[in-house]
Amino acid sequence: MSDKFDVIVIGAGPAGYVAAIRAAQLGLKTACVDAFTGKDGKQALGGTCLNVGCIPSKALLDSSRQYWNIAHNFPVHGISVKDAKVDMATFIGRKDKIVKQFTGGIGQLFKANKVTPYFGTGKLLKGNNVEITAADGSKQTISATNVILASGSVPIELPFAKFDGKNIVDNAGALDFTEVPKRLGVIGAGVIGLELGSVWRRMGSEVTIIEALPDFLSVADADIAKLAAKEFAKQGLDIKLDAKLNKAEVKKDGVHLTYTDKSGEQQLVVDKLLVAVGRRAYSTGLLAEDTGVKLDERGRIMVDEHCHTGVDGVWAIGDAVRGPMLAHKGSEEGVAVAEWIAGKAGHVNYDTVPFVIYTEPEVAWAGKTEKELKDAGIPYKVGTFPFAAIGRAVAMNEAVGQVKMIAHADTDRILGVHMVGPGVSELIAECVVAMEFKGSSEDLARIVHAHPTLSEAVHEAALSVDKRAIHKGN
Numbered sequence: 282m283s284d285k286f287d288v289i290v291i292g293a294g295p296a297g298y299v300a301a302i303r304a305a306q307l308g309l310k311t312a313c314v315d316a317f318t319g320k321d322g323k324q325a326l327g328g329t330c331l332n333v334g335c336i337p338s339k340a341l342l343d344s345s346r347q348y349w350n351i352a353h354n355f356p357v358h359g360i361s362v363k364d365a366k367v368d369m370a371t372f373i374g375r376k377d378k379i380v381k382q383f384t385g386g387i388g389q390l391f392k393a394n395k396v397t398p399y400f401g402t403g404k405l406l407k408g409n410n411v412e413i414t415a416a417d418g419s420k421q422t423i424s425a426t427n428v429i430l431a432s433g434s435v436p437i438e439l440p441f442a443k444f445d446g447k448n449i450v451d452n453a454g455a456l457d458f459t460e461v462p463k464r465l466g467v468i469g470a471g472v473i474g475l476e477l478g479s480v481w482r483r484m485g486s487e488v489t490i491i492e493a494l495p496d497f498l499s500v501a502d503a504d505i506a507k508l509a510a511k512e513f514a515k516q517g518l519d520i521k522l523d524a525k526l527n528k529a530e531v532k533k534d535g536v537h538l539t540y541t542d543k544s545g546e547q548q549l550v551v552d553k554l555l556v557a558v559g560r561r562a563y564s565t566g567l568l569a570e571d572t573g574v575k576l577d578e579r580g581r582i583m584v585d586e587h588c589h590t591g592v593d594g595v596w597a598i599g600d601a602v603r604g605p606m607l608a609h610k611g612s613e614e615g616v617a618v619a620e621w622i623a624g625k626a627g628h629v630n631y632d633t634v635p636f637v638i639y640t641e642p643e644v645a646w647a648g649k650t651e652k653e654l655k656d657a658g659i660p661y662k663v664g665t666f667p668f669a670a671i672g673r674a675v676a677m678n679e680a681v682g683q684v685k686m687i688a689h690a691d692t693d694r695i696l697g698v699h700m701v702g703p704g705v706s707e708l709i710a711e712c713v714v715a716m717e718f719k720g721s722s723e724d725l726a727r728i729v730h731a732h733p734t735l736s737e738a739v740h741e742a743a744l745s746v747d748k749r750a751i752h753k754g755n
């Protein structure tokens with residue numbers, strides 16, 4: 282046994298690295314174990330989010346947006362560009378540089394906060410010891426009073442469309458195509474399917490998305506999902522609902538898909554296939570048999586409302602436990618657990634976690650959908666406001682979508698806000714603050730919003746709850 286810590290975190294994704302930094306800030310001697318290897322063969326801190334998730338996908342979404350705008354938005358402004366071309370090495374290289382900058386940044390933050398990083402696969406042993414296996418197979422064991430498990434999640438693989446890293450890929454593979462696929466198939470019209478499908482559509486791919494469920498984006502509010510579907514269809518994303526993939530075979534001329542929809546069995550040939558049918562909690566090899574830490578039926582580490590596993594000094598956070606698989610949810614759990622360990626009052630409000638899909642237009646929401654409230658028998662009133670009536674959005678040539686605010690019919694407390702439109706990934710923050718402070722639609726309606734800004738759509742939606750929006754008929 283070489284080293285003894287107050288806290289060992291297994292996993293350096295947005296849940297784990299944030300927990301480690303917060304624990305160290307609170308004066309706890311902290312280590313963080315992670316095995317992720319970057320393209321340069323060195324340890325790359327930051328987990329899925331920084332290496333192959335949130336950050337690289339946003340880099341490619343932005344590059345592809347610039348390219349798409351040349352043909353689809355510049356002409357509206359009277360700007361023409363001839364012979365626009367994309368250099369794929371620069372396109373992918375810029376993304377890799379951003380990833381390196383941020384993964385390296387975590388190393389710097391660890392240094393500044395005196396978190397000790399370990400490079401290898403961590404396994405929890407009985408008695409809060411952690412065995413670390415390096416890439417060369419060598420092992421060492423460290424121990425701590427508290428261990429935080431933050432092992433994240435991995436893509437779900439379909440048995441009849443197994444990942445081969447070349448033709449049938451997961452999110453990581455779809456961030457590294459060396460050329461724009463002429464035909465891209467996507468299985469799953471969820472967050473990854475829509476974001477990465479958008480990237481390659483903007484780059485010129487013919488994108489077909491096969492979604493098993495009959496309703497598009499059923500996790501979102503139905504009105505918002507409907508508006509989003511209309512915009513995605515205009516962009517040329519061919520989304521097939523109620524369609525189930527039966528087979529994917531790699532042949533010389535591409536990946537041959539067989540799927541069944543309402544009209545029967547269908548065939549489709551694509552050059553690349555992205556399978557994005559969800560992720561599952563990752564805990565392979567994480568727990569020795571006698572630790573007492575339990576997994577639920579979906580393989581998630583079981584925890585109570587304080588992220589405690591029930592085993593003395595063992596906690597679990599992020600994608601590896603219940604709740605939405607979102608980086609910011611994991612980070613907040615990381616902060617809260619570090620604070621609980623230090624004897625402080627940690628806090629995560631799961632009711633106000635914002636959801637964002639970084640398509641164009643963006644989709645964002647927090648709180649309950651109209652259907653959830655209807656099903657629960659909670660009385661509500663709704664206010665909406667279209668971006669078409671927002672001067673800033675029109676000036677930007679991005680006047681699509683709307684803000685929909687739902688408040689309690691009796692108390693006016695905001696229960697949910699749902700948006701599709703320009704910049705809504707940022708606009709949702711104001712609503713989350715209002716909801717966190719148990720605000721009402723009237724609270725937001727009484728706040729001065731700068732003119733002309735996109736945030737006026739939130740203001741007007743709040744006014745519209747009480748049928749007094751100014752710039753539309755009520």
Ligand SMILES: NC(=O)c1ccc[n+]([C@@H]2O[C@H](COP(=O)([O-])OP(=O)(O)OC[C@H]3O[C@@H](n4cnc5c(N)ncnc54)[C@H](O)[C@@H]3O)[C@@H](O)[C@H]2O)c1
Binds near residue numbers: 335471524636
């Ligand atoms: N912007 C973000 O916050 C962001 C970005 C990327 C990923 N994530 C998270 O990562 C996780 C994984 O993302 P994802 O897009 O893979 O999952 P997801 O759950 O968002 O979507 C998966 C979709 O695949 C469909 N599906 C499942 N099995 C299918 C099948 N056999 N055939 C056709 N369709 C099928 C589902 O009905 C669902 O619509 C999610 O929890 C997501 O929240 C978040």
